[in-house]
Amino acid sequence: MKILVCISNVPDTTTKIRFVDDNKAFDKNGVQWIINPWDELALTRALELKEASGGAIEKISVITVGTKDAEPVMRKALAIGADDGIRVDTEAKDAYYVAMQIAEAIKDGGYDMILAGIESSDYNGSAVGRMIAEFLEIPSVSSVSKIEMEGGNISLKREIDGGTEVMETELPFVAIVQKGIALEPRIPNMRGIMMARKKPLAVVAPADGDALTEFAGFELPEAKAACKMVDEDNVKELVNLLHTEAKVI
Amino acid sequence: MNFEFTEEQLMIRDAARDFAQRELLGDVIERDATATFPTEHVKKLAELGFMGMMVDPKYDGGGMDTVSYILAMEEISKIDASVSVIMSVNNSLVCYGLQKYGNEAQKEKYLKPLARGEKIGAYLLSEPEAGSDATMQRTTAEDKGDHYILNGTKNWITSANSASTYLVMAQTHPEKRHHGINVFIVEKDSPGISLGPHEDKMGMRSSDTHSVMFTDVKVPKENRIGEDGFGFKFAMKALEAGRLGIAAQALGIASGALERAIQYSKERKAFGTEIANHQAIAFKIADMAVKVENARNLCLKAAWLKDNGKPFTTEGSMAKLYAADIAMEVTTEAVQIHGGYGYVKEYHVERLMREAKLTQIYEGTSEIQKIVISRGLLRD
Amino acid sequence: MSVLVYTENWDGKFKKLSYELVSYATALAKELGTSATALSIGNVDETELKSLGNYGASKIISVSDDRLANLVNSAYSKVIAQVAEKEEANVIVFSNNFGGKALAPGVSVKLKAGLVAGVTALPSSIEPFTVKKAVFTGKAFANVVVKSDKKVLSLARNSFGISETDNNAAIEIFTPELSDGDFRTNVKDVTKVMGKVLLMDAEIVVSGGRGMKGPENWGPIEELAELFGGATACSRPVSDEGWRPHTEHTGQTGKIIAPNLYIAAGISGAIQHVAGVSSSKCIVAINKDPDAPIFEVADYGIVGDAMKVLPQMVEAVKELKAEG
Structure with missing residues (x-):
């Protein structure tokens, strides 16, 4: 069995967001890049499954769509424990374009389980994983918070508005995963870091096609009015303000 | 000339940073207050390979260069110098010495578990009356043919209680003065070894420091x-x-204090604006940043020399001297910037200041470093 | 030409969320000079279906098929795409909730329709079609141009509001063409969260952080949430410590919520936490530390011990309620 984990290269979550070129582009200057947190959890779970599978899962691959700038996070994914990687060498224009590129690159790869984070912390598209399934015409399960494998049986727990459901699915499939899928991401160890340099990271040319959307520009939220302070001995006044001024209770 | 780090070096730095944030930050204040040894933390550090990161993979080490080591030591020391001193002693004193000078059997038996971090190492040189002047070893190692008998007392031993493998310096031929000194691998549970009380230190309180007494301790000859x-x-x-490890530790203490001072000065308001907007604070930050950057460059230069097989004694001493001295200055300023908050434990900087002081003292005081540097320059 | 809006129901009932979506689709249709059609999948009775008309839908398409009892990504997406084609819809609107995330991308690929997820307003321009969405987890907004003829939008919660109109909408039954190949996932077991108001749905959320010291001190948080008919939440350290379940964790890597009122008790407001709650309409912060970053994003603040302030708040809210 082979697992593929889709990786997005995103700015560290504590990055101060700024824009350049007349607010048309994100300011990449000085930004620390990380594996998208949900993707990192997906990779962690994939590794846990592989380790517990007694050899049934033979390989974990990672894929990203991005320019050379995305290589350090791919190398990190390899250091954490992925066996090999693919980078589709093009700008990640929009979710449709990225999903199309991934689908093209992996359609003959023989992956049984494809994992993608439910969204990326940069453009919050929440779409790539689900779109890959549609391009490949394979089943998908969204908002998955648990993946278990026993024998050859895979069971998935998904969150829906109002509860959770345990699912089974035909292979191959895409699981779009969210928080809870793994407790916390792994820190690569020295051995992993050393081995990462020797693991294959294929660079493939993008397929023909175009994005369906594009960014016209960005804006930062308006500065919030200063916080109105209420004395700690006057909690009643706070409740009154919420009732009469903010009108939220 | 190339100031770029490699992808691996950056990955190691990030791994150390993640580890420190995730595993050390949460209880560092409590461990400092209660002087509790970071047993679990060191275990996790070992699992990541940080306890023997420069040891050849052939002996179960990480096979990383000294530059990576400096980066990792800086990140861990930013958060917790008690943990980084355990890491430093194990890596750059004990593992380094064993790998460089030990024989194959010694490496197989002692280096491997140390490199894997399953065992912790300690370095026993200082004595009650032989600190800076290490030639005056009073601990004796009497040659008994197939073994030695050790007697004496060692002082200020980092990880004395938690370590299992000791490297002990002892005098065999007093008439030859320092040319008569030998070094032995001694297992801590050997009969005749006893520990003094846990030293109640000013800083690095979570690392265990003791004196160690040797009474007729038998050490097989193959352990020399x-x-x-x-x-x-x-x-x-x-x-x-070892100096490079402590230099990087001092650097980390300083850069950790600088980061906290920057963050605090951007949040704390006084006279209607963030204190970072007051020149008195802004200039302090500038001065601190220049010192930290200088210390970092000295550390990396010395590490680069070592990695390239060039002599690094003078540069290593410069790095240790400078980093330790500025760590004291930068942490003091960080406390000042924090005002009253800096003087309480919750804000970390008072602890960093206490930790900084030790870097001027151990593994060669600042004064000893000046001797090393000046001798290097003035020798004919 | 029309605007199609996919409305989710829960055991045959629509929620405020569905009505907000219809309101949005109706306003959008007006700008495009067309009308809004609402699509409902599942067993929903006629009165409930008609209620969608009260928010402006001029036509309601109902799909009822036993095989669609549970959400199946591929089958549902196919049904929506078929209805979109039949209705010649050029914009299809979803919620950006779990259901929307499971379906909108599928419909986007099927129709080759550009998708914008998490839209916060009506288009700022029709030609080119430009809509605003939050990016960087609420730290900025982007104006996105959809270049394709057909468009798929998913609307961020509580970003538009509800507008009622009087509209007697016609109900139309649609029978989709589905094959076995559309049902390759299967639900084996369902756990419903009953009785409690769900965090994602709550208008008012009371949230606790490490400043609450321990799980035994959650009493006033729960009481306050219950008084408001709201939900409880927590910061990441709290769920990591196991004081509260992970399902309550709000923040960058947890749930991202946008209630009308968010009360942060004993939460310092780390940037990762704020990212998950900053879209709340009103934020109240209670924290001992006057410099806690949570006060930067809060609308109202009290510097004080949350464990002392909350019980007083419970009393004050009870009094307010008693006054009617």
């Missing part, structure tokens, strides 16, 4: 490292490498 009389040279060579 190198030729008869090699001990003093071994001690000095190990300290040369």
Whole structure:
């Protein structure tokens, strides 16, 4: 069995967001890049499954769509424990374009389980994983918070508005995963870091096609009015303000 | 000239940073207050390979260069110098010395578990009356044919209680003065070894420091490292490498204090604006940043020399001297910037200041470093 | 030409969320000079279906098929795409909730329709079609141009509001063409969260952080949430410590919520936490530390011990309620 984990290269979550070129582009200057947190959890779970599978899962691959700038996070994914990687060498224009590129690159790869984070912390598209399934015409399960494998049986727990459901699915499939899928991401160890340099990271040319959307520009939220302070001995006044001024209770 | 780090070096730095944030930050204040040894933390550090990161993979080490080591030491020291001193002693004194001067059997038996971090190492040179002047070893190692008998007391031993493998310097031929000193691998549970009380230190309180008493401790001859009389040279060579670890630790303490000062000065308001907008604070930050950057460059330069097989004694001493001195200055300023908050434990900087002080004292005081540097320059 | 809006139901009932979506689709249709059609999948009775008309839908398409009892990504997406084609819809609107995330991307690929997820307003321009969405987890907004003829939008919660109109909408039954190949996932077991108001749905959320010291001190948080008919939440350290379940964790890597009122008790307001709650309409912060970053994003603040302030708040809210 082979697992593929889709990786997005995103700015560290504590990055101060700024824009350049007349607010048309994100300011990449000085930004620390990380594996998208949900993707990192997906990779962690994939590794846990592989380790517990007694050899049934033979390989974990990672894929990203991005320019050379995305290589350090791919190398990190390899250091954490992925066996090999693919980078589709093009700008990640929009979710449709990225999903199309991934689908093209992996359609003959023989992956049984494809994992993608439910969204990326940069453009919050929440779409790539689900779109890959549609391009490949394979089943998908969204908002998955648990993946278990026993024998050859895979069971998935998904969150829906109002509860959770345990699912089974035909292979191959895409699981779009969210928080809870793994407790916390792994820190690569020295051995992993050393081995990462020797693991294959294929660079493939993008397929023909175009994005369906594009960014016209960005804006930062308006500065919030200063916080109105209420004395700690006057909690009643706070409740009154919420009732009469903010009108939220 | 190339100031770029490699992808691996950056990955190691990030791994150390993640580890420190995730595993050390949460209880560092409590461990400092209660002087609790970071048993679990060191175990996790070992699992990541940080306890023997420069050891050849052939001996179960990480096979990383000294530059990576400096980066990792800086990140861990930013958060917790008690943990980084355990890491430093194990890596750059004990593992370094064993790998460089031990024989195959010694490496197989002692280096491997140390490199894997399953065991912790300690370096026993200082004595109650032989600190900076290490030639005056009073601990004796009497040659009994197939073994030695050790007697004496060692002082200020980092990880004395938690370590299992000791490297002990002891005098075999007093008439030859320091040429008579030997170095031995001694297992901590050998009969005749006893520990003094846990030292109640000003800083780095989570690392365990004790004196160690040897009473007729029998050490097999095969546990001597190198030729008869090699001990003093071994001690000095190990300290040369160890210095880089402590230099990087001092750097980390300083840069950790700087980061906290920057963050605090952007949040704290006084006279209607963030204190970072007051020039008195802004200039302090500028001065601190220049010092930290200088210390970092000295550390990396010395590490680069070592990695490239070039002499690094003078540069290593410069890095240790400068980083330790500025760590004291920068942490003091960080406390000042924090005002009253800086003086309470919750804000970390008072602890960093207490930790900084030790870097000027151990593994060669600042004064000793000046001797090393000046001798290097003035020798004919 | 029309605007199609996919409305989710829960056991045959629509929620405020569905009505907000219809309101949005109706306003959008007006700008495009067309009308809004609402699509409902599942067993929903006629009165409930008609209620969608009260928010402006001029036509309601109902799909009822036993095989669609549970959400199946591929089958549902196919049904929506078929209805979109039949209705010649050029914009299809979803919620950006779990259901929307499971379906909108599928419909986007099927129709080759550009998708914008998490839209916060009506288009700022029709030609080119430009809509605003939050990016960087609420730290900025982007104006996105959809270049394709057909468009798929998913609307961020509580970003538009509800507008009622009087509209007697016609109900139309649609029978989709589905094959076995559309049902390759299967639900084996369902756990419903009953009785409690769900965090994602709550208008008012009371949230606790490490400043609450321990799980035994959650009493006033729960009481306050219950008084408001709201939900409880927590910061990441709290769920990591196991004081509260992970399902309550709000923040960058947890749930991202946008209630009308968010009360942060004993939460310092780390940037990762704020990212998950900053879209709340009103934020109240209670924290001992006057410099806690949570006060930067809060609308109202009290510097004080949350464990002392909350019980007083419970009393004050009870009094307010008693006054009617």
